[in-house]
Amino acid sequence: MESSNHFGKFLETLRGKASLRKAAIQSGLSHAYIRDLELGRNRTTNDVIKPSPETLRKLAQAYHYPYTELLKKAGYLEEASGWAKPQINLDAIWYVEFGIQTILFVSEDGMKEEQVESLVAFTHFIETLTEHNFIKLDMHLFVNLNKIKKYAPSEGKLYFDTYELAPYVVAAAIPQKKYHQTILDYVAMNNGLTADSLSTTCASTMQTKFFT
Numbered sequence: 001m002e003s004s005n006h007f008g009k010f011l012e013t014l015r016g017k018a019s020l021r022k023a024a025i026q027s028g029l030s031h032a033y034i035r036d037l038e039l040g041r042n043r044t045t046n047d048v049i050k051p052s053p054e055t056l057r058k059l060a061q062a063y064h065y066p067y068t069e070l071l072k073k074a075g076y077l078e079e080a081s082g083w084a085k086p087q088i089n090l091d092a093i094w095y096v097e098f099g100i101q102t103i104l105f106v107s108e109d110g111m112k113e114e115q116v117e118s119l120v121a122f123t124h125f126i127e128t129l130t131e132h133n134f135i136k137l138d139m140h141l142f143v144n145l146n147k148i149k150k151y152a153p154s155e156g157k158l159y160f161d162t163y164e165l166a167p168y169v170v171a172a173a174i175p176q177k178k179y180h181q182t183i184l185d186y187v188a189m190n191n192g193l194t195a196d197s198l199s200t201t202c203a204s205t206m207q208t209k210f211f212t
Contacts, residue, residue, distance in 0.1 A: 005039070005040035007040070007073055007074055007075075008037060008038045008039055008040035009038070010073055011034075011037055011038050011059065012038040014059070014063040014065055015034070015038070015063065020034055020035055023062060023063075026061075026062035026063075027058040027059055027061070027062035028058055029055065029058060029059070034059075036049055037049065037051055037055075037059075050074070051074065053071065053076055053123065056070045056071060056074055056076070067123075068124070068127075071123075088105055088112065090128070090129070090132040090134075090144070091132060091144075091146065092107050092108070092109070093105050093106065093107045093144055093147070094106050094107050094108070094143070094144055094147045094160045094167070094169075095134075095141060095142060095143045095144060095147075095169055096129060096134065096141075096142045096143075097140050097141055097142075098122065098140040098141075098142075099140070101115060101116055102114065102115055102116065103116055103122075103125065106167075108160075126142070129142050132144070133145045133146050133186075135175070135179055135182070136175060137158070137169070137171035137172060137175045137176065137179070138170075138171065138172045138175070139172075141169060141171075143158060143169060143171075145182070145183070145186040146186065146190065147160050147190070148160065148183060148186055148187050148190060149161050149162050149166075149187065149190055149191060150162055150166075150187065151183050151184065151187050153176070153180065155170070156170045156171040156172070156173065156176045157169070157170055157171075158170075158171060158183065162191070
């Protein structure tokens with residue numbers, strides 16, 4: 001955090017004329033804790049405090065301020081400076097799985113695992129995945145929409161080529177429902193079809209498992 005409580009004063013500036021109670025409602029944090037953050041110390045113990053990245057995310061959403069910029073202001077990006085973004089062509093990756101401190105990249109060429117020790121590094125990399133048309137289909141699973149070639153909605157399975165025995169991943173129910181039409185659109189595009197023709201094929205072959 002910046003010296004002389006510059007960051008706390010910055011948070012107070014972001015809050016502006018809004019009351020502490022309104023800021024608490026918008027962020028889900030207590031008004032007392034928000035005030036402590038603005039003062040840069042716990043008023044009960046007088047200890048210096050620093051908000052966690054998750055707290056900063058809530059404040060960024062409440063104040064409509066870019067999360068990444070708020071992380072910079074708080075000094076968290078220094079934590080991520082030791083981690084170099086993987087030198088991997090994301091456009092060639094089928095899917096990515098996040099472990100506790102690892103990122104697993106899976107593609108036609110096999111698997112590659114990277115070690116990551118920074119929460120902020122994870123956060124920034126997730127933003128990068130989104131920019132490359134990856135969607136979150138489970139708590140730890142991000143799939144490249146541009147690589148999906150077949151979709152079995154009754155099982156939530158996504159295949160990366162047109163063969164039934166090909167590698168696949170399984171989407172969780174809620175994100176599958178959320179992205180169902182998007183997946184259909186990309187499968188059609190990835191196979192040189194139109195979305196309408198794929199939907200018609202899906203409707204006429206519901207008794208089978210696969211959509212082509």
